[in-house]
Amino acid sequence: VQSLHKDGISVVMDVVYNHVYDAGSFCFNKIVPGYFSRISPEGVYSQGSGCGNDTASERSMVSKYIVDSILYWVEEYHIDGFRFDLVCLIDTETINEIVEEVHKVRPDIILYGEGWPMSTEFTKEGYHMTTQANSQMVPGFSFFNDTIRDALKGSVFEETGKGYVQNAIGYKDTIADCFLGLPRWCKTPAQTINYASCHDNNTLWDRLQASRTDASKEDLIKMNNLTAAIYMLSQGTPFIHAGEEMLRTKPDGKGGFDENSYRSGDDVNAFRWENLSKPDYQKTIEYYRGLIAFRKAHDSLRLKYRKEVVNVVEMIPYRNSQVVVFKVTGNAKDILFIFNACTDTVTVNLPTGNWNVMIQDDVAGTDVLTVKEGSVDVAPISATVLTQTKA
Numbered sequence: 175v176q177s178l179h180k181d182g183i184s185v186v187m188d189v190v191y192n193h194v195y196d197a198g199s200f201c202f203n204k205i206v207p208g209y210f211s212r213i214s215p216e217g218v219y220s221q222g223s224g225c226g227n228d229t230a231s232e233r234s235m236v237s238k239y240i241v242d243s244i245l246y247w248v249e250e251y252h253i254d255g256f257r258f259d260l261v262c263l264i265d266t267e268t269i270n271e272i273v274e275e276v277h278k279v280r281p282d283i284i285l286y287g288e289g290w291p292m293s294t295e296f297t298k299e300g301y302h303m304t305t306q307a308n309s310q311m312v313p314g315f316s317f318f319n320d321t322i323r324d325a326l327k328g329s330v331f332e333e334t335g336k337g338y339v340q341n342a343i344g345y346k347d348t349i350a351d352c353f354l355g356l357p358r359w360c361k362t363p364a365q366t367i368n369y370a371s372c373h374d375n376n377t378l379w380d381r382l383q384a385s386r387t388d389a390s391k392e393d394l395i396k397m398n399n400l401t402a403a404i405y406m407l408s409q410g411t412p413f414i415h416a417g418e419e420m421l422r423t424k425p426d427g428k429g430g431f432d433e434n435s436y437r438s439g440d441d442v443n444a445f446r447w448e449n450l451s452k453p454d455y456q457k458t459i460e461y462y463r464g465l466i467a468f469r470k471a472h473d474s475l476r477l478k479y480r481k482e483v484v485n486v487v488e489m490i491p492y493r494n495s496q497v498v499v500f501k502v503t504g505n506a507k508d509i510l511f512i513f514n515a516c517t518d519t520v521t522v523n524l525p526t527g528n529w530n531v532m533i534q535d536d537v538a539g540t541d542v543l544t545v546k547e548g549s550v551d552v553a554p555i556s557a558t559v560l561t562q563t564k565a
Contacts, residue, residue: 175251186255186284187247191240192263197227202239210236212295222294228263232301237268244272248279258287258304263294265301266311273314286316286367286411306359316411319366321359322352326401327382330375333433334385338404338515339397339555341496349498349513350489355409356480364478366410370401371418373436379421380431393517395421395454396555399461399536403557404513406465407475409483417445419462420455457536464538468559471540474504494520497552501525510560514552523549524560533559 175185194200194210197219202210212220212228219227230236247253261269269285276283289306302308306317320330325348328335336342338349348357355363371378378401382394389397398421406412415422424442426432432442449455469475477483490499496515499522501508510529514520530542535553537543552558 175253179252184254186257187253188257188259189244190259191231192229192258192260193221193223193225193227194229202236209233212297214295220295222263222292223260228294230297231264231268232296232298237265237271240264240268241271241275245275245279248276248283254280254282255284255286258285260290260292261287261315261317262289262292262303262305264304266304266308267301269304269312269315273312277314284316284411285314286318289317290320309359309365310361313362313365316365316367317360318372318413319352319357319360319368319410321348321357322366322368322405322408323370325349325352326370326404327378327397328385333376333381336385338496339400340382340386341515341517341555343495346495346498349404350500352410353404353408353489353498353500353511354483354487355477356483362478362480363409363483364411367413368405368408368410369413369415370405371415372413373415374434376431376433377415377422377424378418379423380433383423384431391454393555395458396536399458400513400515400555400557402462402465403533403538403559406462406469407511407557407559409475409477409487412469414462419459420445420449421458422446461536461538464533464540467540468532468538472502472504472507472509474502474507474509492522497522506564508562508564510562512550512552512558512560514554514556514558517554519554520552521549522552522558525562527562529560529562531558531560533557 178185197203197211200210210230212230222228231240244256273285289304291305302311304312309317325345326337326339328337338345351357355366360366378398382397424432424435432438435442474486486503488501490501492499497520498513500511512522524546529546531544531546534543535556550558
């Protein structure tokens with residue numbers, strides 16, 4: 175951690191409190207039999223985690239252990255954030271205490287996790303689990319946004335299913351909600367972690383290949399970049415899967431892709447560094463860098479509260495269901511976002527005045543590419559972003 179900090183890199187640790195490897199032999203259950211786990215009156219372990227047992231976080235000393243251990247990682251090892259595995263199986267009171275105690279020590283520490291709805295057996299009444307649906311109960315905690323993930327490229331449970339970037343219809347409104355950082359379960363953009371892929375399921379590149387076997391590599395890269403542009407420029411916090419910017423793939427050795435590679439070796443999970451010398455990979459990496467630079471340059475893309483978002487972000491109607499247009503009104507600059515999932519070029523009328531094109535086709539960044547007035551052509555399967563400086 176210290177070495178990473180010296181290089182300017184923060185460290186987020188994945189913590190798994192929701193279950194243990196073997197509940198029967200777990201040390202705390204040996205000290206006080208059955209106390210650490212959720213066990214029914216019939217002696218059956220609850221297994222909402224799918225791992226054979228769920229942790230009884232609602233019990234006082236279990237909750238204390240979780241809170242104390244998180245604080246230990248913060249105070250002794252200077253960890254900068256925590257990603258909670260299946261936080262949906264941990265009660266909201268414990269999570270709120272973690273948020274409160276950790277932020278007393280380090281207000282900048284980030285806390286987020288998997289808030290999927292899962293069934294679990296409570297040992298005490300009156301508790302709620304930390305799910306997306308209960309996000310208002312844990313205002314200082316954030317959740318992976320599977321809404322934008324699946325809207326962009328299709329459900330993770332359907333490997334060949336398609337989403338917005340593969341030109342599937344029916345996702346425009348969902349993309350709009352997520353761009354505002356306000357999916358149906360979320361009341362504030364500070365609580366949404368926007369992403370397209372992570373260690374679970376297929377990588378973004380593999381998913382695109384599996385769902386669009388008819389597409390050229392050029393078009394697949396366009397889909398990849400359009401996906402990145404949407405989730406990285408949306409309100410909320412962007413999350414980038416390691417290697418996504420270099421079209422990371424996990425081949426299964428059988429002509430397909432490994433979507434659950436935690437037990438696989440380096441031949442599956444390795445980064446293909448040799449690809450960095452290839453022009454199309456270099457171009458994709460530069461595009462991701464440009465998106466990050468653009469986001470960091472504009473405070474209006476990093477709003478924390480719902481009231482702020484609804485006051486400055488406006489969805490502009492457009493006749494094509496595969497084209498989404500937004501205008502963000504900033505203090506110094508207005509920004510126009512155009513996302514085109516069509517396989518054809520579209521022309522979009524611009525608000526009055528000159529507009530600086532900052533992101534177009536496969537180029538993104540903080541330098542003006544060209545100036546447009548009246549209208550702009552947006553290439554197939556791409557994002558175009560323009561800014562206008564206020565007088």
